Amino acid sequence: MDKFRTNRVRVRHCGSSMEENNSYTTDGDGGSTETPPPPKEGMTTVSHHYFGDSNGSDDAVSITIIESMKEDYGLFVWPCSVILAEYVWQQRSRFTGIRVIELGAGTSLPGLIAAKVGAHVILTDDSNRLEVLDNMRRVCELNNVKCEVMGLTWGVWDESIFSLQPQVILGADVLYDSSAFDNLFATVKFLLENSPGSVFITSYHNRSGHHLIEFLMVKWQLKCVKLLDGFSFLPSWKASGLSGNIQLVEIRV
C-alpha cells in the first residue's frame, strides 16, 4: 500500500475538490436529494470531479465521490481513475448508448462518467469486498445515475458473467499486483471473446518502466491497438497535481 501513499495526496489537487467530513453532501449537479446512509466506520471524504473545459462549458458534468480513509484500495480515487475518466469524457460520443462494464471499479469515476454520457454501465468489484460494492451503490445514488452494481472477482466464473456482453470494458489501476494479472486477464479475455468487437480500455502505472503490456499481449494473444501517455490528453489544470508514468491502452482480441 505504501507505494500508493503519495498518490493519495496528489489526487486532492488534481482538478477535483475534496471535503473531509463524516457525512455526505450533494452539489447542484442533479445529485440525489436523499442522503445515503454513511458507512458504519471510518472517516469519509467527498470529492468533486469536474469534466468540461476550465471556463465552465455548458455541457460540463461534475461527479461526486465518497471516499474513505480506510486502508482499502477500492475506497479511494486513484490517479489512473482520474485519467481514464477524462478519456471517457473526451471520447463521450463513442459511449452514448453502449454497454460498458468497469472491472475493479472501486470508487467508479470512469464508469460514472460513462453513465452520465449515456452508456449502460455495470460497475463491478471483488465479490468479497462488500463495503466497496455498497459504496458504489451510494455514489450512483448521489450522482443520480442508474448503474448496475455487481460482484465480479477476476478469474471466478459465476453464472452472471456468461450473460455479460459489454462493448467496452473499463479498468483503472487494475494492473497493480502482478500475482492477480492471470486472473484479471482470464476474465478480460473471456469478456472480449464473448462480446465480439469489444475493447478493454485500461489506465495503469508503468512502475517498472518495462514492457508490461507487450508481455501481456503475447501471453494472452491479445492486440494493443492504442497506447497513450496518460498526461498527453489530461488538461493541465488536472495534471498539475499528478505525476508518474501512467499509460492508457486499448486492447482487443
Ligand SMILES: C[S@@+](CC[C@H](N)C(=O)[O-])C[C@H]1O[C@@H](n2cnc3c(N)ncnc32)[C@H](O)[C@@H]1O
Ligand atoms: C488500485 S484499486 C483501483 C480502484 C479504482 N479503479 C480506481 O482507479 O480508483 C484496485 C481495485 O481492484 C479491485 N480488485 C482487486 N482484486 C480484485 C479481484 N481479484 N477481483 C475484482 N476486483 C479486484 C479492488 O477492490 C480495487 O477496487
